[in-house]
Amino acid sequence: MVRLSNAKGGGAIAASSPLPGTIGAAPLLEVSRLSVHAGSNALVEDVSLSVRPGETLCLVGESGCGKSLTCMSMLGLLDDNLSLGGSIRLFGTETVGAPESVLNNLRGSDVAMIFQNPMVSLNPVQRVGAQIAEAIVEHTPLRGATVDRRVVELLDQVGIPNVARNKSYYPHQLSGGMCQRVMIAMALACKPKLLIADEPTTALDVTIQAQILRLLRDLQVELGLGIVLVTHDLGVVAEIADHVAVMYAGRVVEASSVDALFENPRHPYTRALMGSRIGFGRQPGTPLDAIGGTVPAPSARPIGCNFAPRCAMASERCQVDPPLLRYGQHAVACHFSGLESGVGA
Numbered sequence: 001m002v003r004l005s006n007a008k009g010g011g012a013i014a015a016s017s018p019l020p021g022t023i024g025a026a027p028l029l030e031v032s033r034l035s036v037h038a039g040s041n042a043l044v045e046d047v048s049l050s051v052r053p054g055e056t057l058c059l060v061g062e063s064g065c066g067k068s069l070t071c072m073s074m075l076g077l078l079d080d081n082l083s084l085g086g087s088i089r090l091f092g093t094e095t096v097g098a099p100e101s102v103l104n105n106l107r108g109s110d111v112a113m114i115f116q117n118p119m120v121s122l123n124p125v126q127r128v129g130a131q132i133a134e135a136i137v138e139h140t141p142l143r144g145a146t147v148d149r150r151v152v153e154l155l156d157q158v159g160i161p162n163v164a165r166n167k168s169y170y171p172h173q174l175s176g177g178m179c180q181r182v183m184i185a186m187a188l189a190c191k192p193k194l195l196i197a198d199e200p201t202t203a204l205d206v207t208i209q210a211q212i213l214r215l216l217r218d219l220q221v222e223l224g225l226g227i228v229l230v231t232h233d234l235g236v237v238a239e240i241a242d243h244v245a246v247m248y249a250g251r252v253v254e255a256s257s258v259d260a261l262f263e264n265p266r267h268p269y270t271r272a273l274m275g276s277r278i279g280f281g282r283q284p285g286t287p288l289d290a291i292g293g294t295v296p297a298p299s300a301r302p303i304g305c306n307f308a309p310r311c312a313m314a315s316e317r318c319q320v321d322p323p324l325l326r327y328g329q330h331a332v333a334c335h336f337s338g339l340e341s342g343v344g345a
């Protein structure tokens with residue numbers, strides 16, 4: 001279940017139903033009223049969400065909406081110039097304000113992260129098998145020949161063909177898709193319960209992207225992983241998400257189950273994201289509508305609703321910040337959502 005709250009909108013909001021089989025399972029991750037500041041600028045505000053075993057939560061939004069900072073906060077990997085507020089509980093342990101040793105224990109053991117560009121994340125001068133072996137030695141008690149066996153097992157698990165040969169290759173000898181599989185193998189080396197994936201398919205072409213998403217989904221079923229996946233692509237969301245949090249200018253503006261979001265997007269920003277992409281409710285032949293304007297910089301946010309300057313529906317009401325409100329399993333922060341009065345579904 002993804003839970004959401006917004007300080008201005010009141011208490012916790014249950015924004016979607018748990019997956020079958022996860023009802024009652026303790027959340028792997030619980031983020032409550034997360035804020036990230038650079039000096040007086042709020043980069044992320046009042047973000048709350050949770051992920052249970054076997055669930056995939058997608059964070060979606062344009063560049064600069066705060067998706068990566070939200071993920072980096074979860075791992076305690078924020079730059080030194082940033083300050084963190086709110087609460088982040090990983091497997092029940094509060095990590096905000098916790099000593100580095102607590103985060104070190106969690107990172108690479110119960111929680112792992114994969115990034116956008118595997119070519120950048122992998123060491124170019126070390127064979128991929130050796131890089132996975134290093135991750136195994138760092139995060140598990142395995143040693144010697146057992147490590148080699150585990151390398152082969154992991155490469156098999158992520159669908160690398162001809163493992164005996166490919167494990168001795170350097171990253172540049174493998175395709176981008178294969179390198180991303182290697183990164184996923186490294187992430188799995190520590191048998192994590194939670195995987196945080198920041199745009200893991202953005203650098204890959206569409207066919208390979210679909211293969212990697214399928215792999216993540218398969219691994220999730222096999223291992224019961226919770227996944228937080230960042231993307232700006234609603235196609236990726238449709239493919240893999242159970243729950244979605246749409247972020248705009250540092251906040252969650254809409255959240256629900258993936259089905260409810262696509263059936264009935266309520267925030268004008270969500271609808272604009274859908275309208276700017278081929279295949280989401282568009283008639284064949286209609287031109288793509290780019291969303292006019294850009295996400296406001298944290299230092300230049302408007303008074304009231306952050307999306308108002310780009311919103312066709314904006315009126316005087318939007319000078320007042322809309323709270324994130326819930327209707328059933330759907331939460332939205334817009335004066336025109338029809339949710340304020342609790343009507344309409």
Ligand SMILES: Nc1ncnc2c1ncn2[C@@H]1O[C@H](COP(=O)(O)OP(=O)(O)OP(=O)(O)O)[C@@H](O)[C@H]1O
Binds near residue numbers: 038064069082232
């Ligand atoms: N260390 C930092 N100091 C100051 N501002 C920062 C810092 N890191 C990120 N920001 C700003 O915070 C905002 C949110 O950044 P973030 O990287 O989380 O966005 P994003 O939604 O992940 O975008 P992208 O898809 O481009 O990664 C942006 O305006 C960014 O410029």
